[in-house]
Amino acid sequence: MASSTTSESPTVNHTEINWYDFIRNKINSFIKWDLVRFFHHNPHTRDTADNLARYTGRDAKTIERELNDLAGVDVLKIETVGAIKIYQLSDNAEIRRLIKAFMEACQDREFRVKAIHHVILGMQFSPRHDF
Structure with missing residues (x-):
């Protein structure tokens, strides 16, 4: 597919991207995948972990840990207002x-x-014998 001259960013050749590296180092859990998808669809969102947990239907502590991980790999950025962390999509x-x-x-x-x-391989599930 050719690059579009009218859009703000050109179409990306997906074969040129190291997806293995991107998935293993950035979107290495399904929760992170959901969060990245959420921020992709809502790029101007700036919100707390509690609210983002509510929007995504997930546990707030789990979401906060995953948000911090995403900020650690520059997918998100954190702004601290008082004692409250506000998460938003990276401007990179x-x-x-x-x-x-x-x-x-x-x-x-x-x-x-x-x-x-x-993602599943990266999560290193161990076999369970208690089902």
Whole structure:
């Protein structure tokens, strides 16, 4: 697909991106994946972990840990107002380009299955014998 001259960012060639590195180092849990998708669809959102947990239907402590991890790899940034942490999408153009490309690539079922596989591998589940 050719680059668009009218859009703010050109179309990304998904084969040029090291998806393995991106998934393993940035979106290495399904909660982080959900948060990245949320911020991609709501790029101007600036909010607390409690509110983001409510929006995503997840536990606030878990969300806060994952938000802090995403901030640690420059996907998000944190602004502290008093004692309250406010999370927002990074303004780093390269990170935003990668997120946009990842969301576009996720439209392809085969890509999504591979990405899910890598997230699961990265989570290092150990076999359970208590089912």
